[in-house]
Each structure stands twice: as C-alpha cells, then as structure tokens.
Amino acid sequence: MEPIKRVAIIGGTHGNELTGAYLIKKFEQFPALVRRSTFETITLFGNPRAFEMGRRYLDKDLNRCFLTKDLLNPTLSTYEDQRAKTIHHLLGPKGHPAVDLILDLHSTTANMGITLILSSHHPFNLQLAAYLSQLDPQIRVFSWGQSSQDSSLLRSLCEQGLAIEVGPVAQGVLHAEFFQRTEALVHQILDYLERTNQGNPPSIARNLTLYQFIGSIDYPRDEKGDIQAMIHPKLQGKDYEPLRPGDPLFLTFDNQTIAYKGELTVYPVFINEAAYYEKGIAVYLAKLQPLYI
Structure with a gap:
C-alpha cells in the first residue's frame, strides 16, 4: 500500500x-x-x-x-x-x-x-x-x-x-x-x-465482525403520515442486541405491541435516532458478518 x-x-x-x-x-x-x-x-x-x-x-x-x-x-x-x-x-x-x-x-x-x-x-x-x-x-x-x-x-x-x-x-x-x-x-x-x-x-x-446494513423500518404512520406508535420500551436503547422474530418492536399510543415480523434474527442500530424521524427511519437493521482479513 x-x-x-x-x-x-x-x-x-x-x-x-x-x-x-x-x-x-x-x-x-x-x-x-x-x-x-x-x-x-x-x-x-x-x-x-x-x-x-x-x-x-x-x-x-x-x-x-x-x-x-x-x-x-x-x-x-x-x-x-x-x-x-x-x-x-x-x-x-x-x-x-x-x-x-x-x-x-x-x-x-x-x-x-x-x-x-x-x-x-x-x-x-x-x-x-x-x-x-x-x-x-x-x-x-x-x-x-x-x-x-x-x-x-x-x-x-x-x-x-x-x-x-x-x-x-x-x-x-x-x-x-x-x-x-x-x-x-x-x-x-x-x-x-x-x-x-x-x-x-x-x-x-485477523478476525473482524461487521454489522452489515440490510434495511430500515419506519414508524407506523396513518394516511396523513403521522406517527402512530413509538419504539417499544423493551427495544429502546438495545442497539446491537439481537432482535428476533416476534420480539416487541413498536408500542402504539393505546398500548398495543407491534412485533418484529422478519423471518431472521437481526441487529438493530440507530434505534430511535432523533435526526431520522424526518427521514422515515425508526431503526436500521443489520446482520452479523464475520470476516477474516
């Protein structure tokens, strides 16, 4: 180099x-x-x-x-x-x-x-x-x-x-x-x-673990674009911890839990980032990618 x-x-x-x-x-x-x-x-x-x-x-x-x-x-x-x-x-x-x-x-x-x-x-x-x-x-x-x-x-x-x-x-x-x-x-x-x-x-x-971006999820919204649910308390602050199918993802304003509906375990990052509300992003999702360099 x-x-x-x-x-x-x-x-x-x-x-x-x-x-x-x-x-x-x-x-x-x-x-x-x-x-x-x-x-x-x-x-x-x-x-x-x-x-x-x-x-x-x-x-x-x-x-x-x-x-x-x-x-x-x-x-x-x-x-x-x-x-x-x-x-x-x-x-x-x-x-x-x-x-x-x-x-x-x-x-x-x-x-x-x-x-x-x-x-x-x-x-x-x-x-x-x-x-x-x-x-x-x-x-x-x-x-x-x-x-x-x-x-x-x-x-x-x-x-x-x-x-x-x-x-x-x-x-x-x-x-x-x-x-x-x-x-x-x-x-x-x-x-x-x-x-x-x-x-x-x-x-x-020589071993490095990446958290590889695979997608993002927006907050539930109504037809006017208004947010209808928050990051679930059980997910808040749990960046990089595994999010499994069926785990709580959002909590509606009338206290109904919305579960993560993905098929695989993922790792959430930028959970509830304040600057991303306007971008339509509640959380980024990543997968673990072990590398040998």
Missing part, C-alpha cells in the same frame, strides 16, 4: 453534533495534537453556519449532498449544496481525492457506544477497524456495504477512511466522556497511520 500523505479530520458535518465540532475547534487551536511526522493532517469544519444557529442543517442534510450528479449540478443552490461543492473542491474530486483518508466525527442520540462506520470494504479500512476493535473490544463496526456505487455521504469523497459515531448524546449537547473517547480514538488512528508509514505497523487480529 502507498504511504498515507494527507489526512482530513472533519467535524460539525451536522451543526448540532457538538463532539466533532468542538474537537475540530480544539485541533485548530492546538494543531500539534494531530501533527505527525510522516503525513499532513488537515481539519475541516463541515457546516459552520448550521453550528452557529444550533441546527443540524439550514436547508438540507449536508451528509446527503455528495452524490456525483449533485456535486456537478449547477442548479442546486441551497447552502448545503454549495457547501458540499466547496468541500468537494477542497478534498475531491471523487475518484482522485486530494486526501488519502477521511475521518468524519459524529454523534447520535441512539445508544451506539463507540461505532466505526466504514467508507468501504477497502482492505486498509478493514485492517484499521480490526486494530481499533482490538484496542477496545467495546467498539462496534457498522458497514453500509462494499459496493462501489456512488454515495451521498461526505466520507465517500475518499475510499479510505471512516466515520466515528458516538452516543447516546443529545443534540446540541457536549458530553465529556464521549468527547474524550472520540479524541483518544482519533489519536490512535493517527498513531496507527504513522507507524504504518514508518514500516512498523502494529500486529492486527
């Missing part, structure tokens, strides 16, 4: 996720913290105007604005569309990025602990995830898939890299423990890159 020459750390992609936003502020104030001898580290504040207003976004979700056709469409003119084009100009273009690896820092209201979300199944991403999981067995690794299909996510600008998702953290709130754990993880990644560039990579366990 070619040495890593340039790394981008991005926070504040969503303006009300303060962990990443304030880590970027800290790294910009103390750049020596992320400086390493064998590569350049740049920091980028994803959505500064949304941060200033205490909102996830102004017009649309910035982390859904990076499809190639949208980046090249001159008629898309919302603030986030323009911001995505600026970031694409700085870090892209897709396929030939100006950086070798992207770290995108996020937080979630769901009980996901420390989760690594892979940009792709590039061997380097899998090795990095395996190494970090080895350092902290509580880390989970979630993957949207290994397809080379175009993606709307910011981290898709570079094949190598990942998002760090931590939670539960309320929107617009700084959580000291998750702030510290995210920062520690960033340093572990940078140190790993440094050692790899120096030809002294740490030993890595």
Whole structure:
C-alpha cells in the first residue's frame, strides 16, 4: 500500500453534533495534537453556519449532498449544496481525492457506544477497524456495504477512511466522556497511520465482525403520515442486541405491541435516532458478518 500523505479530520458535518465540532475547534487551536511526522493532517469544519444557529442543517442534510450528479449540478443552490461543492473542491474530486483518508466525527442520540462506520470494504479500512476493535473490544463496526456505487455521504469523497459515531448524546449537547473517547480514538488512528508509514505497523487480529446494513423500518404512520406508535420500551436503547422474530418492536399510543415480523434474527442500530424521524427511519437493521482479513 502507498504511504498515507494527507489526512482530513472533519467535524460539525451536522451543526448540532457538538463532539466533532468542538474537537475540530480544539485541533485548530492546538494543531500539534494531530501533527505527525510522516503525513499532513488537515481539519475541516463541515457546516459552520448550521453550528452557529444550533441546527443540524439550514436547508438540507449536508451528509446527503455528495452524490456525483449533485456535486456537478449547477442548479442546486441551497447552502448545503454549495457547501458540499466547496468541500468537494477542497478534498475531491471523487475518484482522485486530494486526501488519502477521511475521518468524519459524529454523534447520535441512539445508544451506539463507540461505532466505526466504514467508507468501504477497502482492505486498509478493514485492517484499521480490526486494530481499533482490538484496542477496545467495546467498539462496534457498522458497514453500509462494499459496493462501489456512488454515495451521498461526505466520507465517500475518499475510499479510505471512516466515520466515528458516538452516543447516546443529545443534540446540541457536549458530553465529556464521549468527547474524550472520540479524541483518544482519533489519536490512535493517527498513531496507527504513522507507524504504518514508518514500516512498523502494529500486529492486527485477523478476525473482524461487521454489522452489515440490510434495511430500515419506519414508524407506523396513518394516511396523513403521522406517527402512530413509538419504539417499544423493551427495544429502546438495545442497539446491537439481537432482535428476533416476534420480539416487541413498536408500542402504539393505546398500548398495543407491534412485533418484529422478519423471518431472521437481526441487529438493530440507530434505534430511535432523533435526526431520522424526518427521514422515515425508526431503526436500521443489520446482520452479523464475520470476516477474516
């Protein structure tokens, strides 16, 4: 593998996720913290105007604005569309990025602990995830898939890299423990890159368990689109725990349980994520995918 020459750390992609936003502020104030001898580290504040207003976004979700056709469409003119084009100009273009690896820092209201979300199944991403999981067995690794299909996510600008998702953290709130754990993880990644560039990579366990995305479920809704049930109390906060056919999934407002009707055991993630109500997502579903890397 070619040495890593340039790394981008991005926070504040969503303006009300303060962990990443304030880590970027800290790294910009103390750049020596992320400086390493064998590569350049740049920091980028994803959505500064949304941060200033205490909102996830102004017009649309910035982390859904990076499809190639949208980046090249001159008629898309919302603030986030323009911001995505600026970031694409700085870090892209897709396929030939100006950086070798992207770290995108996020937080979630769901009980996901420390989760690594892979940009792709590039061997380097899998090795990095395996190494970090080895350092902290509580880390989970979630993957949207290994397809080379175009993606709307910011981290898709570079094949190598990942998002760090931590939670539960309320929107617009700084959580000291998750702030510290995210920062520690960033340093572990940078140190790993440094050692790899120096030809002294740490030993890595060859077994990695992915939580592989397989679909999502929306809240029950009426003909007007109004929600008719909540995440069931027995499911709330149970991210990454098995959800079996017949297990409680939703609870209606008149206390009727709606069971999970799937045929196989799955693993729910992003359960009751506050930002996903508008996206029609109550929960993502994943399957366990053991890998030997």
